[in-house]
Amino acid sequence: QVTLKESGPVLVKPTETLTLTCTVSGFSLSNTRMGVSWIRQPPGKALEWLAHIFSSDEKSYSTSLRSRLTISKDTSKSQVVLTMTNMDPVDTATYYCARTTKYGPLVDYWGQGTLVTVSS
């Protein structure tokens, strides 16, 4: 059974750096056909893809947020970490991690998401 679980702070202050962790089970981050994406959704708004990483350490980032994002993985812990610098209230959103297959890359299984609020 594939599961993904996001963890991290629920509240961050403007200008701070956000660090989110995705812990996966039911598949391995060393599988050459599998990776993890981060996707966010502001309250009441649409989905926005942020980044993904594959077992080869191949990474891709959102064009508009590239300068603020870093994605990494710890295969031994089955974890993928996303950092986003210089947080702003407009970054308030539910942040999802999701399994991503190399066939595409296609996003198939999603975590439940974690709501992050940016406020002083």
Add this chain to the structure above:
Amino acid sequence: DIVMTQSPDSLAVSLGERATISCKSSQSVLYSSNNKNYLAWYQQKPGQPPKLLINWASTRESGVPDRFSGSGSGTDFTLTISSLQAEDVAVYYCQQYYSTPLTFGGGTKVEIK
């Protein structure tokens, strides 16, 4: 970046009637070497994460009812719910995975009339 445009933003359909959602991409998502459209549809119910319904524009995921169907090619795609059920109330998103950055449409909210 490929821009995905969905229409309408919302629609209300009577139970048992057909619901049709359109999705257009700013450039083709058809990969000529394998003749596959890199287009997915997701369903998001209130308070839940999105769920993958259809990939490759028309392939239903395992367990997805056959009242859901996807069609189209190149830049124009459609998601059809042939006979709307109460449990289909949700927001539906199209997404292209032809190239990174992956991009989503703005979503279409489906309600019961």
